Amino acid sequence: MNDFNHSTVNAMDKMTDAGHRSVARRNESTSLTPAQLAERSIIPYVDGANRQLVDSFRELRTRLLATSNDNFITLIAPVTDGCGGSFVARNLALAMTFDQSKNALLIDCNLRHPSQDTSMKIDTSRGGLINYLEDPEAEVESMLYSTGIPRLKLIPAGRSSYGEMESEYFSSFRMRLLLDSLRSSYSDRYIFLDSPPTLGAPDARMLSELADVVILVAGYARNTPTDIAAAAANFDPRKFAGVVFNENA
Template sequence: MNNPMHNPDSGAPAKADSGKVTPITNHLITRASSSHALTPSQLRERSIIFRTDVARPEVDAFRDLRTKLLAAAEGNFITLVAPVSRGCGGSFVARNLAAAMAFDDNRTSLLVDCDLRDPSQDATMRIETPAGGLTDYLDNPEQDLAKVLYDTGVPRVRLLPAGRQRETGAEYFSTFRMRVMLDSLRSRYSDRYLFLDSPPVIGSPDARILADLADVVVLVAGYARDTPATIAQAAANFDPRKFAGVIFNEGI
């Protein structure tokens, strides 16, 4: 099944209709409101899909992925979006899965940037983060979690940015405070779905540790970038019971 999508994240903003995402496995894969809703032009600049009255392949692709996730898990689940390697578009997929989930007026999304070495979501979405983000909250027991949850301008989508950069997230993701935080974020609102934007699987243990905190794992592979052997190696890191499948992210 071919689903046209955007380019993966890169140094320059991707156009909304410039690539595609393709699922390649047969099995998977108070309400937040925006005080400053972004315009369609602003959403395109940030490589974020949005609803219109005209059918668009890239939007339909993410809707299809959302539907498969909802069929694969129960309740308001936590999804780990893990790129096989750096540059194959994992952050792009995570961001737009969160947006697609929030298309439904009865659901909200929280996007958590867990790529502590190379965070990108706050910069791509052009969000100022005066209170910091994930690492700042985990480092400071006195930090108010609500202060690091930011309005994205996308209706019903919030962002928990990575915060201060770190070489590895293993020491953070394996803490009791991290687990309690995720449980709290999910349990407070039954309509809230969490999407964890993971570091690359190859070359770091972070994605494997994060998978223990998630209900569903989606692997993102770069089309003509990651080899079948590399994809298989990455997939082997995850519990088959959680593994939803692989998405090919293709850019032009």
Template sequence: MSRTHREDKPAHGSGGPGRSLSLRHASQALTPAQMEERALIRRSSVARPEVDAFREIRTRLLAMTTNNFVALVAPVSAGCGGSFVARNLAAAMAFDETKSALLVDCDLRHPSQHTTLQIDCSKGGLTDYLEDPAADLGDYLYETGMPGLNLIPAGAQREAGAEYFSSVRMRLLLDSIRSRHPDCYMFLDSPPVRGAPEARILADLADVVILVAGYGQDSPEAISQAAANFDPEKFAGVVFNQGV
């Protein structure tokens, strides 16, 4: 795929939405300077190569599917910019005013999206929702300041995510949002493929998988080994990320 050059609320218990989630609203939109601080791409009248790169990947993903999708963005190894790519693929989807994007931070050991996006997630996030059968997802859905882009942060840090991601509640969470919000596209920010099983488990929940390799960091052998973990029917390709 392309190279980048930078780095309803759901119902209680079952995970099904009750009240409607507000997925396109942003109570206070970010300024261009604030988006730059948060490493978020933005629309501009001036051509920007990295923005065009993310738009091109978005177009390819949409061509692969007929409905809204769940996309897993999985880095080959730590530090190659998987979170940057996941965040900006979601942002590129939100450029389209007929669509919304939900970014889900699934890196429970080293969550970063809420920090980068400068969001106070003291109410909790994904792990808190999955641990509490009575929880309402709307309490863990945060505006990013970019219309159409929302975040579910990782929540309380955990050393292992396999049990969380293989749970029925996790599957119901994704299925219910997708079925009730046909304009919402979900992007799962995964832990690195190497060294842990979480990416493989999350791939079972996803419709498409994007592998992120650090340009000059991950060897061809490491990339091939990481790609072999995923179903070829779901595998969209490799994004080579230069800088994070």
């Protein structure tokens, strides 16, 4: 897990600036203290703390918003294990909620090595994504968990009833239907998919087919240019937004 107090993120090319939409629902407030946010590796964004890191994620959010006038699905895919992809996904989703007219939904799609529920200290006894995909009777609402942060919801990976996870879940009709339903139900909902590593398995590539935008996360001084290029080649260039270099990955 990354120590956010010593991490930096930098975006690389292929994004532009955008303006803000109207502000609404001002009466919502977080139930988490700065110390509790820190425990969850979520950037404390109150009282001007961690301004440089907060602004890095705000810049990424702004560039993402420039790519479309509609709500969209963003895949955050690490090059390899240990790049801090989940950290970036979590905090980029959070940054979207800085604009009080927008909601964010984070979905942990790393079925083999899920981490978002543990990092965010959420009891996921109702199950999660994998349980929904395996059970035709499961309801979408049962998977949505509050995070203690206004307008940010989590769908955890869940636990399979059948043992080994299969990436073919991501190519199923039920997965596509789920994302279409989640996006269309709220016009101000932006969905972030926390992906498994890109190299070594087809999961990230399959998930990218369901996303509108792809962001690659590389560990600063961890992944070689060759690794990054090989990972980027998995994605449609029309969806590929750029690379985030995560320091201290």
